[in-house]
Amino acid sequence: MKFFDTCLTPAYWMRPSLALALGGALLAGCGEDSDKVPLAPVKGKVTFDGKTVPTGTVIFTPTPHIGPPALGTIQPDGTFTMTTYEDGDGAMVGSHKVVINAVEEPPADLLPEQAPPPKVFVPMKYGSANTSGLTADVKEGEENVINFDLEAE
Numbered sequence: 001m002k003f004f005d006t007c008l009t010p011a012y013w014m015r016p017s018l019a020l021a022l023g024g025a026l027l028a029g030c031g032e033d034s035d036k037v038p039l040a041p042v043k044g045k046v047t048f049d050g051k052t053v054p055t056g057t058v059i060f061t062p063t064p065h066i067g068p069p070a071l072g073t074i075q076p077d078g079t080f081t082m083t084t085y086e087d088g089d090g091a092m093v094g095s096h097k098v099v100i101n102a103v104e105e106p107p108a109d110l111l112p113e114q115a116p117p118p119k120v121f122v123p124m125k126y127g128s129a130n131t132s133g134l135t136a137d138v139k140e141g142e143e144n145v146i147n148f149d150l151e152a153e
Contacts, residue, residue, distance in 0.1 A: 056102030
């Protein structure tokens with residue numbers, strides 16, 4: 001039963017998708033500067049039912065899927081700044097599907113079977129581009145402020 005208890009936690013099955021997104025963002029940063037797509041600064045805030053979401057990630061994936069994704073780390077005050085190549089450089093100009101994962105990570109010094117169940121700050125539907133329903137339009141030459149006010153399912 002320990003296997004199922006561990007595998008059914010949100011943190012367990014969200015790690016691979018987060019790792020793929022981060023890996024894609026890092027790989028997109030490799031190569032010549034001439035290979036880089038135009039970016040615009042993006043920042044915002046994530047709330048759920050009117051309350052600040054204190055941790056997690058925001059991922060912008062260009063639509064259609066041509067270009068690098070951008071990643072933002074949610075800070076304790078709910079704010080995030082998007083990064084594509086270098087810290088805080090923004091996201092590709094254009095339309096994006098958005099994914100938000102907000103799960104409290106267990107303490108690193110505990111084995112998985114010792115860790116308490118992670119606290120989930122937003123419903124799991126927001127953790128998939130197929131179910132989140134979230135989009136963003138990044139505009140060139142602007143300081144894009146894109147807030148996400150999420151609601152219960």
